[in-house]
Amino acid sequence: xxSVTQLGSHVxxxxxxxxxxxxxxxxxxxxxxxxxxxxxxxxLQLLLKYTTGATLxxxxxxxxxxxxxxxxxxxxxxxxxxxxxxxxxxxxxxPYVNDYKLSFGAGTTVTVRA
Amino acid sequence: xxxxxxxxxxxxxxxxxxxxxxxxxxxxxxxxxWYQQTPGQGLQFLFEYFSETQRNKGNFPGRFSGRQFSxxxxxxxxxxxxxxxSALYLCASSPGTENxxxxxxxxxxxxxx
Numbered sequence: 001x002x003s004v005t006q007l008g009s010h011v012x013x014x015x016x017x018x019x020x021x022x023x024x025x026x027x028x029x030x031x032x033x034x035x036x037x038x039x040x041x042x043x044l045q046l047l048l049k050y051t052t053g054a055t056l057x058x059x060x061x062x063x064x065x066x067x068x069x070x071x072x073x074x075x076x077x078x079x080x081x082x083x084x085x086x087x088x089x090x091x092x093x094x095p096y097v098n099d100y101k102l103s104f105g106a107g108t109t110v111t112v113r114a
Numbered sequence: 115x116x117x118x119x120x121x122x123x124x125x126x127x128x129x130x131x132x133x134x135x136x137x138x139x140x141x142x143x144x145x146x147x148w149y150q151q152t153p154g155q156g157l158q159f160l161f162e163y164f165s166e167t168q169r170n171k172g173n174f175p176g177r178f179s180g181r182q183f184s185x186x187x188x189x190x191x192x193x194x195x196x197x198x199x200s201a202l203y204l205c206a207s208s209p210g211t212e213n214x215x216x217x218x219x220x221x222x223x224x225x226x227x
Binding site: 041042043044045046049090092100101102103104105106107 | 118145147149156157158159162169170172204206208215216218219220221
């Protein structure tokens with residue numbers, strides 16, 4: 001079985017500051033890990049995913065995440081927050097290399113202060 | 115290319131009724147997945163269809179069912195609606211092959227009164 005825990009339901013950052021969203025997973029099989037973003041009244045959009053290989057994964061909009069097996073973590077970062085980064089972010093895990101049957105975390109809402 | 119289209123966008127039903135939601139995937143995509151999103155339970159996987167066959171299923175009661183047509187369009191049906199079925203229902207499509215990502219629609223917001 002797979003599950004995801006996102007630490008912090010709300011994160012507030014200043015524009016230009018580091019964005020750090022925490023995600024820990026549990027999985028009985030090698031995990032495939034994903035970060036999605038959801039803007040108000042919209043569906044989810046894939047930011048990045050880890051399947052195999054390089055543990056530092058770069059995604060869209062300047063986001064990246066690092067897979068740390070020893071810590072069972074897949075934290076999402078962005079060096080400099082922009083106002084357009086205000087959204088809800090979801091970490092997810094899947095037993096399949098494709099992002100089918102995803103198990104999502106509860107989500108973290110990011111607000112960006114001017 | 116048009117994105118994933120879900121209809122209707124909003125729906126209000128009463129307890130005991132049934133409802134059908136529709137999802138048109140991106141042209142050429144053969145896989146359609148459905149998710150339920152609620153404030154309390156978050157995002158939960160309902161089922162996935164590929165080439166008209168259910169390939170994966172989540173842990174939902176039998177009141178939740180789906181199907182996929184030969185043109186890859188999918189419908190989701192919920193019978194005997196309960197208040198707890200109020201949610202945003204998201205559909206996502208994918209080509210269905212390895213290493214292809216999901217594309218989500220904007221969802222159908224179902225309110226059960």
